[in-house]
Amino acid sequence: MHVSFQHRRQRLLAQLGDAIAILPTAPEVIRNGDAHYPYRGDSHFLYLTGFSEPEAVLVLDGKAGKALLFCRDKNPDSEIWDGFRYGPAAAEAFGFDEAYSIVELDQRLPPLLAEHAALYWAVGRDTGWDARIAGYLQQARQQARVGKDAPQQYGDLLALIDEMRLLKDEREIAVLQQAGRISAEAHVRAMQACRPGMMEYQIEAELLHHFVRNGARQPAYESIVAGGANACTLHYAANNARLNDGDLLLIDAGCEFNGYAGDITRTFPVNGRFSGAQRDVYEVVLAAQLAAIAAVQPGARLDAPADAALRVLVQGMLDLKLLAGSVDGVIESGDYRRFYMHGIGHFIGLDVHDVGARRPGGPWRSFESGMCTTIEPGLYIRPDDRVPAVFHNIGIRIEDNVLVTDDGHQVYTDDVPKRIDDIEALMKQH
Numbered sequence: 001m002h003v004s005f006q007h008r009r010q011r012l013l014a015q016l017g018d019a020i021a022i023l024p025t026a027p028e029v030i031r032n033g034d035a036h037y038p039y040r041g042d043s044h045f046l047y048l049t050g051f052s053e054p055e056a057v058l059v060l061d062g063k064a065g066k067a068l069l070f071c072r073d074k075n076p077d078s079e080i081w082d083g084f085r086y087g088p089a090a091a092e093a094f095g096f097d098e099a100y101s102i103v104e105l106d107q108r109l110p111p112l113l114a115e116h117a118a119l120y121w122a123v124g125r126d127t128g129w130d131a132r133i134a135g136y137l138q139q140a141r142q143q144a145r146v147g148k149d150a151p152q153q154y155g156d157l158l159a160l161i162d163e164m165r166l167l168k169d170e171r172e173i174a175v176l177q178q179a180g181r182i183s184a185e186a187h188v189r190a191m192q193a194c195r196p197g198m199m200e201y202q203i204e205a206e207l208l209h210h211f212v213r214n215g216a217r218q219p220a221y222e223s224i225v226a227g228g229a230n231a232c233t234l235h236y237a238a239n240n241a242r243l244n245d246g247d248l249l250l251i252d253a254g255c256e257f258n259g260y261a262g263d264i265t266r267t268f269p270v271n272g273r274f275s276g277a278q279r280d281v282y283e284v285v286l287a288a289q290l291a292a293i294a295a296v297q298p299g300a301r302l303d304a305p306a307d308a309a310l311r312v313l314v315q316g317m318l319d320l321k322l323l324a325g326s327v328d329g330v331i332e333s334g335d336y337r338r339f340y341m342h343g344i345g346h347f348i349g350l351d352v353h354d355v356g357a358r359r360p361g362g363p364w365r366s367f368e369s370g371m372c373t374t375i376e377p378g379l380y381i382r383p384d385d386r387v388p389a390v391f392h393n394i395g396i397r398i399e400d401n402v403l404v405t406d407d408g409h410q411v412y413t414d415d416v417p418k419r420i421d422d423i424e425a426l427m428k429q430h
C-alpha cells in the first residue's frame with residue numbers, strides 16, 4: 001500500500017533536484033479545556049506519506065535522493081492512554097529511507113540544510129514554521145563558515161505538490177469514488193427518513209449515521225441541512241429548525257473517507273411531492289447542472305461548465321419572470337447574482353475545496369484526465385416584491401462530483417437520484 005506514497009515522494013524528489021524540502025504535518029488543536037478536536041493531518045503531508053500521527057515532519061533530501069520522517073517516539077506510558085504509535089519503525093511500515101525521533105529534528109536539520117543550495121517549504125502559511133525554519137537557516141549559515149554552503153534559494157513547496165494533487169492517481173480515484181458512494185447512500189437514507197415535523201438535526205443524524213457505519217468517521221465539512229427559507233443561507237449550519245410540510249429541504253453533505261472528501265447537494269420536498277413552483281425552479285437548476293456536467297471534457301477550458309450553467313440559469317430566471325431582459329444582457333449586467341451568487345464548483349480531493357491553480361499565470365487551464373471537480377449550480381430566491389410570491393424562500397442547489405476521464409467524464413455520486421420523478425418515487429416507497 002505504501003508503494004503509491006513512495007512513488008509520489010520520488011516524483012517530488014525528481015522535481016526538487018539538489019534542493020531539500022521540509023513538510024510538517026498539522027498540529028493538534030484544543031477544542032476546549034483539555035479536549036482536542038478530532039485529529040486530522042495536513043493534506044499535503046498525508047498525500048506524500050499516508051502517515052496520520054501528529055508531530056511528524058517529512059524531509060526530502062534532494063542531494064541524497066532520500067525521504068526522511070521525523071515522528072513521535074514509542075512511549076509505552078502514553079500508548080496506554082492514547083494508543084499505538086509507530087515510532088521510527090514507521091520507516092519500514094511506510095517506506096521511508098530513514099526515520100528519527102521528532103526530538104532530533106532541531107539538531108539534525110541545520111547540518112542537513114548546510115548541504116543544500118536550495119530549500120523548499122510551505123512558505124508564508126502562518127503556521128509558525130516560517131520562524132522555525134529561519135532559525136534552522138541561521139544555524140546552517142553558521143556551519144557554512146566551516147566549509148559548507150547554506151541554502152541561498154527558496155521556493156514554495158506547496159506549489160509543487162498542488163500540481164501533483166490536481167491530477168488524481170488510480171489509488172486516489174478509487175478512494176474518492178468510495179467517498180462519493182458512501183455520501184450518495186447517506187443522501188438516499190436522508191430522503192427516505194424525511195417527514196414533515198422532523199428537525200433538521202434529525203436528518204443530519206441520518207447522514208452521520210451512514211458515514212460512520214461505513215468507516216467514514218467524519219464529514220468532510222459541516223453538513224448543511226436547510227429546510228425552507230434556510231436554504232437561501234448558503235453556509236447555513238444551525239440545522240435546528242423544524243421541517244415543514246410543503247417546504248423543500250436542501251442537504252449539502254459529504255463524508256471524508258480515508259482522507260478524501262465527498263461533496264453532494266440534493267434538494268427535495270419535505271413531504272415527498274414537489275409543488276408546481278418548486279418544480280419549475282428545480283427543473284431550471286437541474287438543466288443547468290446537466291449542461292455544466294456535459295461541459296466537463298478533457299481539453300475544455302475550466303470555465304466552460306460555469307458558462308454553460310449560467311446561460312441555462314439566466315434563461316430560466318427570464319422564463320420564471322424573476323428577471324426581465326435578454327440572456328446576454330443579464331449576464332453582462334450581473335443581475336443574475338441576486339439569485340445565483342456562487343461559483344459552479346471546485347476541485348475535490350483530500351480537501352473538499354481541493355488545491356490546484358485554475359489560472360496559472362493568467363489564462364484558464366483546461367480539464368485533464370484525472371482532475372476531479374464538483375458541479376453545483378443553484379437558485380436562491382429570497383422574499384422580494386419584484387419576484388412572484390410563489391417563488392419566495394425557494395432555495396435549490398444540485399451538486400455532484402465529476403472525474404475527468406480520457407474520453408469524457410464520470411459522475412461518481414449519482415447513486416442518489418436527482419430527477420424529480422426519481423426523487424418522488426424513492427420518497428413514496430417510504
Ligand SMILES: [Mn+2]
Binds near residue numbers: 263346374376399
Ligand atoms: Mn461543494
